[in-house]
Amino acid sequence: MQEAGTREEKILVLVRLRPLNEKEIAASELADWECINDTTILYRNGLREGSTFPSAYSFDRVFRGDNTTRQLYEEGIREITLSVVSGINSTVFAYGQTSSGKTYTMCGITDYSVADIFDYINKHEERAFALKFSAIEIYNEVVRDLLSADNVSLRLLDDPERGTIVEKLREESVRDHSHFNQLVAICEAQRQVGETSLNEKSSRSHQILRLTVESSAREFMGKDSSTALSASVNFVDLAGSERASQALSAGARLKEGCHINRSLLTLGNVIRKLSKGRNGHINYRDSKLTRILQPALGGNARTAIICNLSPARSHVEQTRNTLLFACCAKEVMTKAQVNVVMSDKALVKHLQKEVARLESELRTPGPPPSNYDYVGLLKKKDLQIEKMEREIRELTKQRDQAHSRIEELLQLIDNDQDSQKMNGIGDDRGWRRQSTWEDNGSMSELSGVTNGSYYEETKKRSTFEQTSHVLWQNEHFMTEDTSSPPSIGHKYFRADTSVEEITTGEASDEYCKDVRCVDMEVSSRGNDSGVLASSPDECLSQAVDGDTIEPDSVLGPVRDDQEENDARISHYGALEQRLNHVQKTIDSLVPPDVDDMSPEDLGEYAGETVEATASELERSFTGVQVGLKKNFPLPNYDAGTVQLSRNDSQSSLESSSVARSIGAMPDDDEDIPSVNAFVSGLKEMADAYENHLSGDQENEPISGSNMKDRKESSSDPIQEALVSASDWPQEFERRQRRIIELWHSCNIPLVHRTYFFLMFRGDPMDSVYMEVELRRLTFLDETFSRGGHTFADGRVVTWSSSMKSLQREREKLSKLMRRRLSEEERLGLFKRWGIAKNSKRRRLQLANHLWRDTKDVNHVMESASIVGKLVGFTEQGQSLKSMLGLNFNSTTPRVSSSLWRQRSSIPIV
Numbered sequence: 001m002q003e004a005g006t007r008e009e010k011i012l013v014l015v016r017l018r019p020l021n022e023k024e025i026a027a028s029e030l031a032d033w034e035c036i037n038d039t040t041i042l043y044r045n046g047l048r049e050g051s052t053f054p055s056a057y058s059f060d061r062v063f064r065g066d067n068t069t070r071q072l073y074e075e076g077i078r079e080i081t082l083s084v085v086s087g088i089n090s091t092v093f094a095y096g097q098t099s100s101g102k103t104y105t106m107c108g109i110t111d112y113s114v115a116d117i118f119d120y121i122n123k124h125e126e127r128a129f130a131l132k133f134s135a136i137e138i139y140n141e142v143v144r145d146l147l148s149a150d151n152v153s154l155r156l157l158d159d160p161e162r163g164t165i166v167e168k169l170r171e172e173s174v175r176d177h178s179h180f181n182q183l184v185a186i187c188e189a190q191r192q193v194g195e196t197s198l199n200e201k202s203s204r205s206h207q208i209l210r211l212t213v214e215s216s217a218r219e220f221m222g223k224d225s226s227t228a229l230s231a232s233v234n235f236v237d238l239a240g241s242e243r244a245s246q247a248l249s250a251g252a253r254l255k256e257g258c259h260i261n262r263s264l265l266t267l268g269n270v271i272r273k274l275s276k277g278r279n280g281h282i283n284y285r286d287s288k289l290t291r292i293l294q295p296a297l298g299g300n301a302r303t304a305i306i307c308n309l310s311p312a313r314s315h316v317e318q319t320r321n322t323l324l325f326a327c328c329a330k331e332v333m334t335k336a337q338v339n340v341v342m343s344d345k346a347l348v349k350h351l352q353k354e355v356a357r358l359e360s361e362l363r364t365p366g367p368p369p370s371n372y373d374y375v376g377l378l379k380k381k382d383l384q385i386e387k388m389e390r391e392i393r394e395l396t397k398q399r400d401q402a403h404s405r406i407e408e409l410l411q412l413i414d415n416d417q418d419s420q421k422m423n424g425i426g427d428d429r430g431w432r433r434q435s436t437w438e439d440n441g442s443m444s445e446l447s448g449v450t451n452g453s454y455y456e457e458t459k460k461r462s463t464f465e466q467t468s469h470v471l472w473q474n475e476h477f478m479t480e481d482t483s484s485p486p487s488i489g490h491k492y493f494r495a496d497t498s499v500e501e502i503t504t505g506e507a508s509d510e511y512c513k514d515v516r517c518v519d520m521e522v523s524s525r526g527n528d529s530g531v532l533a534s535s536p537d538e539c540l541s542q543a544v545d546g547d548t549i550e551p552d553s554v555l556g557p558v559r560d561d562q563e564e565n566d567a568r569i570s571h572y573g574a575l576e577q578r579l580n581h582v583q584k585t586i587d588s589l590v591p592p593d594v595d596d597m598s599p600e601d602l603g604e605y606a607g608e609t610v611e612a613t614a615s616e617l618e619r620s621f622t623g624v625q626v627g628l629k630k631n632f633p634l635p636n637y638d639a640g641t642v643q644l645s646r647n648d649s650q651s652s653l654e655s656s657s658v659a660r661s662i663g664a665m666p667d668d669d670e671d672i673p674s675v676n677a678f679v680s681g682l683k684e685m686a687d688a689y690e691n692h693l694s695g696d697q698e699n700e701p702i703s704g705s706n707m708k709d710r711k712e713s714s715s716d717p718i719q720e721a722l723v724s725a726s727d728w729p730q731e732f733e734r735r736q737r738r739i740i741e742l743w744h745s746c747n748i749p750l751v752h753r754t755y756f757f758l759m760f761r762g763d764p765m766d767s768v769y770m771e772v773e774l775r776r777l778t779f780l781d782e783t784f785s786r787g788g789h790t791f792a793d794g795r796v797v798t799w800s801s802s803m804k805s806l807q808r809e810r811e812k813l814s815k816l817m818r819r820r821l822s823e824e825e826r827l828g829l830f831k832r833w834g835i836a837k838n839s840k841r842r843r844l845q846l847a848n849h850l851w852r853d854t855k856d857v858n859h860v861m862e863s864a865s866i867v868g869k870l871v872g873f874t875e876q877g878q879s880l881k882s883m884l885g886l887n888f889n890s891t892t893p894r895v896s897s898s899l900w901r902q903r904s905s906i907p908i909v
């Protein structure tokens with residue numbers, strides 16, 4: 001049985017005051033009770049007696065002796081009993097002392113109710129009704145079937161769905177009202193009635209007449225989906241409470257009276273408890289009456305209680321008890337529901353559906369329930385983010401401190417060398433100190449070199465050499481690999497060696513050997529805690545204080561110097577190690593895949609101090625910024641300003657004017673490096689490189705002619721790389737492809753790529769710039785690929801930080817798209833680049849695509865075109881080159897590679 005449509009309401013309590021009966025009149029009884037209005041009954045002698053009991057009682061409705069049962073029925077009872085035809089259970093009680101008129105009242109109520117039920121049925125032919133009747137009495141706590149002649153006691157059973165049921169109770173189908181009356185008559189005949197002094201026909205039992213009404217719509221009857229309404233109405237005529245003394249009961253009557261009073265007492269207790277709410281245990285099971293009528297007492301039923309009163313003064317106490325019971329009863333709430341019965345077929349169908357639904361839920365768990373603790377989860381995530389931010393701040397601080405310390409120490413080294421030179425000991429001792437920790441076993445060879453022109457070479461190696469060693473040593477300490485020469489050290493030295501070879505023609509093997517010896521030297525020393533404990537400053541002061549050192553005593557001071565340097569290196573090593581550790585930790589805290597992050601996320605995670613900006617990276621674009629800082633001046637990329645480090649005021653003016661004339665960079669794009677800044681940086685690089693090639697003996701600007709001369713006179717591998725015109729197209733293409741790949745892997749800014757790409761288009765003299773670019777990119781790529789870092793403007797540049805800078809550049813370019821591209825151009829690009837029409841942040845999507853596919857020639861060319869357009873630089877590359885002084889007046893005819901030939905067909909956006 002399925003229940004639906006709950007209706008919660010209080011029990012309807014009506015009070016009926018009968019008139020004095022003949023006996024009472026004969027006994028000159030006085031009527032002390034009076035209904036003063038429709039809802040209040042008053043005890044007339046209350047004030048006179050000074051009773052502590054209340055004199056007035058109010059209820060839903062009170063009825064005087066001259067009110068008919070019909071009136072009473074129609075004033076509320078009808079509505080309740082007639083609910084049964086709508087599938088709602090209902091119960092009407094008659095409560096009161098013996099001879100108060102309970103039976104008299106209930107007979108009328110039952111009759112009127114059943115009459116109305118049949119009347120309803122007759123008026124609703126669209127529904128099919130089925131009525132069943134049953135009747136029991138509870139006599140001395142025994143349940144009897146009033147429709148059965150057998151005087152057997154029926155058991156009460158607890159049914160999980162229907163509650164308490166009477167076992168083997170007979171149910172008669174009711175054909176009509178008349179049939180019902182016949183059945184009721186049978187019940188009356190069966191009921192225990194006895195004569196007492198108060199009532200000739202006193203009901204000695206509780207009688208419950210039950211009419212069950214089932215109904216269903218005729219049009220759905222017999223179909224799978226058919227349902228029915230089913231409810232019962234109970235007409236309860238309770239036995240009357242009595243005083244044995246008043247009833248003059250004895251023997252059987254007395255025993256009956258005891259049972260009656262006991263069950264009524266239980267009923268009173270249940271009502272009293274229910275009137276105070278449903279707290280605690282309700283003792284329905286203390287009597288069969290309350291057990292059977294449990295649904296009507298605060299359960300699934302609409303309930304009315306008619307409290308019958310005798311007005312006689314002699315019954316005042318019983319009347320007060322009845323009124324107190326009524327007062328409690330009117331506070332009791334019931335929760336009636338419409339009771340729907342499903343046919344067996346409908347029930348099976350419904351259950352099958354339910355099983356399928358549950359199986360589906362098991363197979364595919366749905367979203368979290370509505371009460372899922374999103375707030376708690378968000379709080380937890382917020383705390384995690386806060387913690388990570390704190391960690392980043394702390395690690396960044398540590399990194400900056402470590403970095404500052406390294407800078408200080410590097411400065412001390414420079415000062416140290418300057419002091420040595422000033423004191424006249426630098427050439428020998430300085431180199432020996434250097435050479436000692438490079439090659440302890442080949443001093444004689446090195447001494448020989450030192451006595452010659454080696455100081456000049458050493459000067460040129462200067463910072464790069466030292467820093468290379470520092471970095472190499474750091475790598476060495478970090479890995480604690482003392483067993484074999486570190487390839488990293490070798491690589492560093494190879495970079496250095498190539499410079500030496502170019503300048504002096506010395507074989508590089510010497511230096512490779514030196515590195516290996518240094519490695520062994522460090523290995524053999526192991527952990528010299530005494531040396532390591534010395535501060536770098538102390539070491540430095542010892543070295544400087546050494547003043548002059550005789551050749552014969554070289555070994556002694558050299559040993560001291562060696563320790564000093566060891567200490568210094570180890571100190572640098574420790575700092576570098578710490579720096580690397582901090583950087584790695586920061587990198588690990590920052591999501592690596594920045595392309596998938598929003599700009600907001602990037603800004604949040606990047607942290608201001610962690611990475612170099614795009615322009616900073618550009619300033620360090622030579623790639624040898626660590627080692628060749630002094631020999632390869634870094635290009636200044638400050639937008640709108642051209643500062644050439646070679647003090648070429650003419651060039652500066654020229655570049656500035658060129659920049660203005662081409663309008664390459666508008667004022668509001670200050671974060672994007674201008675083309676003249678790019679060119680000046682490139683020229684500085686090339687010049688510095690040329691200076692290396694020329695042994696720093698010429699300060700004149702490099703021109704195409706003297707470059708050509710040098711090619712003939714030097715063993716410069718770059719000059720050798722200037723291949724013959726016939727091989728150049730292939731070689732150019734090969735180098736360009738390599739550069740493009742390296743740009744991508746090193747996260748080089750897109751604007752730099754674009755300038756370079758559009759400017760150098762196959763002229764053989766471009767090879768110088770291409771070679772410089774290739775070398776610095778190779779260096780950078782090697783550094784990044786081993787997880788290393790480099791510096792730019794005092795900041796650490798890692799692969800991760802350069803990646804973030806690149807992403808910021810992409811965002812800036814995406815913003816420029818709105819201003820620099822017409823809507824038509826943008827829409828055309830979105831379509832061509834496969835960016836969905838309705839997708840979000842399409843400009844950023846487009847910017848994120850730029851320069852991605854290094855293998856696709858067309859993609860590269862179009863990327864350059866788009867970026868060129870965005871920054872105001874188009875295919876004026878060749879003419880600009882001469883305007884900006886990048887041409888070497890080459891007489892060699894320009895050779896177009898296939899890539900370049902293709903480019904001419906690509907439209908500029």
Ligand SMILES: Nc1ncnc2c1ncn2[C@@H]1O[C@H](COP(=O)(O)OP(=O)(O)OP(=O)(O)O)[C@@H](O)[C@H]1O
Nearest residue numbers: 018097098099100101102103104199202203239240
């Ligand atoms: N409202 C009334 N108007 C006229 N007569 C009444 C009224 N109520 C009851 N009577 C009469 O009072 C007498 C006792 O009534 P009734 O048998 O219904 O009392 P009871 O409460 O059922 O008693 P018991 O508990 O002993 O069975 C009856 O003769 C009945 O006709």
